[in-house]
Amino acid sequence: MMTRDLLALGPMLITAGGAVVLLLALAVCRSHAFASAWSVLVLAAALAAIPMTWPGAPASGDLLNLLAIDSWALAFWGIIFGSALVVCLLGFEYFRPLAVQAEEFYVLVLLSATGAAVLAAADHFATVFLGLELLSVSLFALAAYRRDQAISIEAGIKYLVLAGTSSALLLFGLALLYFHTASLRLSGLAGPLLAGHPDTIALYAGIALVLVAMGFKLGLAPMHVWTPDVYQGSPAPVSALVGSVSKAGAMAFMVRLAGVTLTGTPGVRNGVFYGLLVLAIASMFTGNLLALRQPNIKRLLAYSSIAHMGYCLLAVLPMAAGAALDRQAVFYYMLAHAVSILGAFGCVCAASENGREAQHVEDYRGLAWRRPVLAGVFSLMLLSLAGIPLTAGFLGKFYVLASGVRNALWLPAVCLVINSGIGLFYYLRVLGTLYQREEAESPDQFATSTAPSALLQPSPQLLLTHLTLAALVVLLIYFGLMPALASLPM
């Protein structure tokens, strides 16, 4: 019994234990290189432990009460730990030239990955809350990690206040649900258990509050206002973390929640269905329309991720049918989104110099003439976000759209198509900027600007970042050509 449980929990135990060991190691001696290497090692070990536990439902009842370590959770753990690994790799060269103590960054990344993993496997209100808090609290500190910059602290405070609010809403919602169902299990909300009891206001309010709280975490439309500020203010690797790890964990739980509530009583089913429908359509339009004329690249990516979460909800909507295809669509979409957003923020890291992030679209003007490879990688990531074929983003969008069409969800499917068109505009706007030649500079400007010559050769101190980006490109193309992972049993 014990070994089976431990094996099922293995990846999570590795990251949690790795964080504690790293903390102890930092108490003894501080070394940025060690902290970075250790966290990469820990996350790689956690990734390697996932196939060992597959499909890995724990044997004993105690664990089953709290966590559902099924193939769904394990698949999302793959996204979460893989993304955290990439963030650690990007963080090393991002923080090296900075004057901040960078070691705690890795502890916090490990902790946030653990939190997201708990959230992805949560089947009990206690684990939902614990996972969400572990994730959020690490992210507050991470968002405010560059204490030398006011905007970073601002991002941390904003995230703290809004995530705190959403946690409060979640707790209140969970309490109301417990009040109605007398069960702390998520599956206590399932239809058969509720059959024969009249729905109460407590049930509706509870589900609505939990949905709103998860909407906060996912950055869905009416709850999206924190997203651009946090993406802009956080250090670029942290923005990548928020876009991949946090979103993956929250979406995994959202699907569980939708799967349970959409099979509930008719009142619950309709409420959740139309609620999610409104959130999906609002997110698509809000994200894409606000991104249209956005000059800041990090804010643009934030708006883009709002729209992407809206797209992804299209495959969450038919979750009542319980078709494995819809779950696979959500998984593949989150996988593709994680790879693309990590790559895009990786390019922001690589284009940044001496602690100044290249945030403005204008910073990228003519990048293709200065650093053609980096511009090529950035173009690929943007094309993947736009959903152009041969990239992972296209297949993700294809599966989601197929899922919507198969279940005759015409309205959101049409909205997705319209929004893909709108989205193409701003991705192509950035792409065009990348390949524009810089305007003929007047001689005095040319004399003062030393940046282009410095940027001309890929600086050797960004070797690791470039290797990471190369690996992401390989993954992007691989997932775009061979959707083998999409047929994992879920």
Next chain:
Amino acid sequence: MALALAAEGPIWPLGVYFVLVVVLAAGILAFSYVLGQRHRQQATDVPYESGMTPTGGARLRFPVDFYLVAMFFVIFDLESVFLFVWAVAVRELGWAGYVEVLIFMAVLLAALAYLWRSGALDWRASGSKPAPDKERGQ
């Protein structure tokens, strides 16, 4: 079991209650405005109207380490709360519970070691001398 959120009954008493609350609060404010005495003299707005004259501004720079102390207190206080809960049921939980508590304590000890080594328990600002007295009251 499905429990009804509100007892069956009309909702209008709640509305009446709400109106009464508003009327009461507004009434108290209005009456004290109308009936209350007003006077404006030299010492009306000073903090201690018949006491000593305050000196200096209130905007001092306090060391913020005290919030760390408060946080540590909460963290390690909660540790003892969990230990009490475990201690009550120690026989029922057996060795498995013992191991779990050991893990719990080990994590907290690691955190304590980290805090200690990174100077969080040093209540002076890191590496600085004690705050000079003359900074106060500026």
